[in-house]
Amino acid sequence: MIEILTTGLPNTVQDLGRPGHLALGVSHGGAMDRQALAIANLMLGNDPSAAGIEVALHPFRLRVHIDTAVAITGADCAVSVGDRPCPPWWAMAIRAGETLVLEAPRIGARSYIAFAGGLDLPPVMGSRATDVKGSFGGLAGRGLSRGDRLALNPAQCGLPAGGFGSALEERRGAADGAACAIELRVLPAAEFDAFTPEAQAAFTGNEWSITNDANRMGYRLSGETLSLLSPLELLSHGIVPGTVQVPPSGQPIIQLADANTCGGYPKIATVIEADLWRLAQAPVGARLRFLPVSIEASTEALRANRQRRRDFIAARNLIVGKQRAP
Template identity: 90%
Template sequence: MIEILTTGLPNTIQDLGRPGHLALGVSHGGAMDRQALAMANLMLGNDPSAAGIEVALHPFRLRTNVDTAVAVTGADCVVSVGNRPCPPWWAMTIRAGETLVLEAPRTGARSYVAVAGGLDLPLVMGSRATDAKGGFGGLGGRGLSRGDRLALNPAQCRLPAGGIGAALEERRGAVDGFASAIELRVLPAAEFDAFTPEAQAAFTGSEWNITSDANRMGYRLSGEALSLVSPMELLSHGIVPGTVQVPPSGQPIIQLADANTCGGYPKIATVIEADLWRLAQAPVGARLRFSAVSIEASTEALRMNRQRRRDFIAARNLMVGEQRRP
């Protein structure tokens, strides 16, 4: 059992989501930064889809009443376990009565906390993820509150002495959207050709700012207004995380993890799946820049992400195996 000591309502229980229910009006949901949560679980030997905690509001503190192990990934923030400093993207043991503390991020926006075995919560439509819009999943569809107690699944977690970490080179400096614009690769969407040549050029040729109108459903951006060749009306149709819609204001909206399942605004582009973690780690006020890529490049980026996960599993198994030798 772990107890939440310091939190905010934006902090929720998440896993890798509940795909396959868009036809029922249920969004994919799950962790905004799926790569970060999956890696936190893998460091502990959990299934990558095990439920953990998405921390969007820092500082965050929890205490455990059992000896276990925790992993923290995502945003670059100061982390301590029982007053011992913990490196970024690291898993280590935590003793009964000790406290895990996450301070405000230096860069990035969301941290992920995984616990050995994963959080023991009911499955709803095959997932433990919190769906705040629907009011289900996680802890009754709500954010975490001080005093919440979360049960853990049984686990036998083996870690090397001092813990284990993951270093992902592509994340270094990738989400400091104040020092430089965060680069996002996109594919043209169905209505791309309905926008004027000037709007098409502005979309990829200028920078965009994330406004304060930003949450797990989507980010509204500010920048040069994007115009259509001529007014158009569309019936509502399916949309997915990463879809970039353009309402009549001309200011784009990027749909994210808790995106609506359908919408009627014209779509100019879609952020590729391999880059959605960059959006998850982009804070309000950060600058974005879009670059168009091919479907082949998008597929290759996703393949590389999955290969890095497999490489890490192999490396972890080797390290744990070496640790167990007499």
């Protein structure tokens, strides 16, 4: 059992989402930074899709009431267990009665906490992810509140003394929107050719800022106005996380994990799946730059992400195997 001590409503229970239900009007949902949650679970020997906590509003504090193990990934923030500071992207044992604290991020926007065995909550449509719009999943379909208590699935987690962690090189500075623009690879979307040549050039040639109108549904951007060749009316059609729509204002909107499943605004591009974690870690005010790539490059980037996950599993198993060896 864990007890929430300090939190905010943007902090929710998440797993890797509930794909396959867009036709029913149900968003994919799940962790905004799916890679971070999956790696946190793998550190503990969990299934990558085990339910954990997505922390979007810091500081965050919880107390555990049983001996267990936790892993913290995502944003680069100060982490402590009791009076012991811990490095980022780290898995460690935590004893009953101890408090876990996550301070405001130095770089990034969202932190992820996985627990040995995962959070024990009933699945809805195959997932424990919180869908706040639909008020289902997670903990009664809502954000976490002070005093909430969550049960853990039973688990045995072998960790080296002092714990162990991961350092993904691609993340070093990748989400530091204050220092430089975050680069996002994109593919042209269905209505790309409906935009003027000037708009097409501006979309990939200029930088864009994330406005205050940003949440798990999507980010509104600020930058040069993108114009169509001529007025265009569309019936609502399916959209997915990463879709970049352009409303009449000419300022793009990027759809994210809890996005609507359909919409009628023209689509200029789609952020490739392998780069969605970069958006998840981009805070309000961060600057973005879009880089056009081929479908082949997009597929290879996704394949490389999956290979990194397999490599991490192998490395963890080697470390834990050495610890258990007589």
